[in-house]
Amino acid sequence: MVTSFFTCTKTISSLAIAALLTGGAEASSLAAAPAAKHEIHEALKESKDGKKAPAAVEAIAEQAISTVQVVATGYTAGYESTGKRPGHPQYGITYSGVKVRRGQVSTVAADTKLFPIGTLLYIPGYGYGVVADTGSAIKGNRLDLYFETIKDVYKQWGKRTVDVHVLRKGNGKLSQSWLNQINRAVEAGKPIPQTYLES
DSSP: OOOOETTTTEEHHHHHHHHTTTTOOGGGGGOOOOOHHHHHEEEEEHHTSOOOHHHHHHHHHHSSSEEEEEEEEEEEEHHHHHHHHSTTTTBBBOTTTTTTSSEEEEEEEEEEESSSSTTTETTTTTTTEEEOOTTTTOOOOOOEESSSSSIIIIIISSSSEEEEEEEEESSSSOOOOHHHHHHOOOTTSSSSHHHHHHH
16 A cells, blocks of 8 residues: 655655655666656656755754764675674674664664764665664764665665764664664654654
């Protein structure tokens, strides 16, 4: 079932809005119905022309307490990123103790001196991320974004310089319960509910 949201002066599906917010994927690369592909193409054309930014993107930017430019790369739970293989007791477990996740709010790795564990971010082209992990090469203004496969890392992201929006500064802690709750609360293409920015 596809729910519709109102943005830009037109109604487009959550699939289309999710594509806009998670990278503006070209409509031809999505395995979507022709109508959804058309919606994405039209919404991308409208925002690229500079006529209007989607209302959801504007609302997310308004929630930010700061913006930081970072170099963002991708990682997986696999051996190539973590040195752990399936079957290892810590496979897929982040530094904070939560399981890696690619969802409405995904897990990301950061330098905890800049972004403490639990910091909530909006990463243009990726979506919402919460700092749950660290990495030996992730120092200073660098982020490592979780993806399920190496193929996804290279196909969907690669390496990019982006301005990330800090929505909530972490306190050094993150629980699996909170991560599960926020993922249930956040709808594709909509801002984070205010209660999660204050907690």
